Amino acid sequence: MEKQEIQKNFFIPMPVVLVGTQVQGRANFMAVGWCTRVNGNPPMIACGINNNHATPEGIAATGTFSVNIPSSALMEKTDYCGMVSGRTTDKSRVFDVFYGTLKTAPMIRECPVTLECRLVQAVLLPTHTLFIGEIAGAYADNSVIKDGKPDVPAIDPLLLTMPDNRYWRLGRHAGDAWSAGKSLKSS
Amino acid sequence: MEKQEIQKNFFIPMPVVLVGTQVQGRANFMAVGWCTRVNGNPPMIACGINNNHATPEGIAATGTFSVNIPSSALMEKTDYCGMVSGRTTDKSRVFDVFYGTLKTAPMIRECPVTLECRLVQAVLLPTHTLFIGEIAGAYADNSVIKDGKPDVPAIDPLLLTMPDNRYWRLGRHAGDAWSAGKSLKSS
Numbered sequence: 001m002e003k004q005e006i007q008k009n010f011f012i013p014m015p016v017v018l019v020g021t022q023v024q025g026r027a028n029f030m031a032v033g034w035c036t037r038v039n040g041n042p043p044m045i046a047c048g049i050n051n052n053h054a055t056p057e058g059i060a061a062t063g064t065f066s067v068n069i070p071s072s073a074l075m076e077k078t079d080y081c082g083m084v085s086g087r088t089t090d091k092s093r094v095f096d097v098f099y100g101t102l103k104t105a106p107m108i109r110e111c112p113v114t115l116e117c118r119l120v121q122a123v124l125l126p127t128h129t130l131f132i133g134e135i136a137g138a139y140a141d142n143s144v145i146k147d148g149k150p151d152v153p154a155i156d157p158l159l160l161t162m163p164d165n166r167y168w169r170l171g172r173h174a175g176d177a178w179s180a181g182k183s184l185k186s187s
Numbered sequence: 188m189e190k191q192e193i194q195k196n197f198f199i200p201m202p203v204v205l206v207g208t209q210v211q212g213r214a215n216f217m218a219v220g221w222c223t224r225v226n227g228n229p230p231m232i233a234c235g236i237n238n239n240h241a242t243p244e245g246i247a248a249t250g251t252f253s254v255n256i257p258s259s260a261l262m263e264k265t266d267y268c269g270m271v272s273g274r275t276t277d278k279s280r281v282f283d284v285f286y287g288t289l290k291t292a293p294m295i296r297e298c299p300v301t302l303e304c305r306l307v308q309a310v311l312l313p314t315h316t317l318f319i320g321e322i323a324g325a326y327a328d329n330s331v332i333k334d335g336k337p338d339v340p341a342i343d344p345l346l347l348t349m350p351d352n353r354y355w356r357l358g359r360h361a362g363d364a365w366s367a368g369k370s371l372k373s374s
Binding site: 002003004005006007008009010011012013014015017033034035036037038039040041042043044045046048050067069072075076077078079080081082083084094098109113115120121123125126127128130132135136137138139140141142143145149150151152157158159160161162163164165166167168169170171172173174175176177178179180181182183184185 | 189190191192193194195196197198199200201202204220221222223224225226227228229230231232233235237254256259262263264265266267268269270271281285296300301302307308310312313314315317319322323324325326327328329330332336337338339344345346347348349350351352353354355356357358359360361362363364365366367368369370371372
């Protein structure tokens with residue numbers, strides 16, 4: 001296939017999450033497109049957040065944050081939380097808020113899955129900081145649990161691509177991991 | 188909505204990438220489900236990789252690695268690269284390999300988008316290491332470029348969910364970012 005060099009600022013398609021913190025004493029939620037699990041045991045997750053946002057101050061203030069997984073039905077509210085700053089806008093009433101064992105990481109009742117995290121490390125990079133948190137509690141709606149586990153199609157997550165700035169739903173099942181490639185293993 | 192506490196080891200749906208390194212002097216590729224952009228300018232990307240794998244040694248050896256975005260058509264080969272170790276299996280011939288300006292980060296010609304990265308920082312965590320790389324070069328197939336930019340539906344990325352271990356294609360367009368939430372902004 002013929003290749004061409006493209007701009008280095010390439011974005012891979014990512015799930016959108018809402019990161020919850022306490023900002024100026026109230027619950028605040030920011031839409032974040034850069035989030036991934038980073039450690040297996042204990043379970044840790046990391047979010048890359050622009051240093052200019054209010055959320056880094058919120059994380060620093062309590063040493064905790066939450067990661068909330070919105071369903072596609074929450075697209076408008078999720079997008080709104082990505083457009084307005086917690087410095088100038090009170091976002092504490094956009095969602096119904098609840099707290100878990102950490103007490104300081106606000107979570108969103110409307111989100112099918114929410115995680116509360118204890119900050120482990122903040123990796124300062126030139127324009128962003130990577131906040132690594134240990135998952136201290138995980139909560140799911142009863143309605144998305146199948147066979148005792150969260151069911152991804154029921155969660156109906158929202159994916160984001162940039163720079164086209166489009167949201168997508170999860171598509172069709174393509175195959176099974178640790179299985180689809182078995183035929184290529186030499187016997 | 189009624190909530191229940193679930194296992195803390197929750198995985199958010201993620202794109203699958205193939206991380207390329209030099210292992211034992213040959214090109215090696217590993218399927219990685221934990222990968223995200225982490226810095227805006229300069230563009231950086233990070234991958235969380237289990238410390239027991241061969242790939243961390245490969246990254247340490249050259250200070251470089253590649254991130255290759257497979258299309259769903261490459262599911263079998265991608266899955267295979269996640270099932271067998273570069274320590275015991277020569278994966279250098281699974282794909283057609285090419286190199287960019289870094290010379291030491293093998294990239295996959297069959298992947299619609301490939302990134303070559305210079306290691307910036309390795310964040311050691313209990314079971315995994317987060318390898319943060321600056322994107323030194325980005326390459327795309329001519330066939331996935333629309334209006335001068337990579338087109339995500341043309342790339343047709345592969346998403347992975349765990350612990351159900353299923354691959355998914357990108358679904359339908361749900362809405363536009365920095366737009367869908369405008370109606371919630373107070374005038």
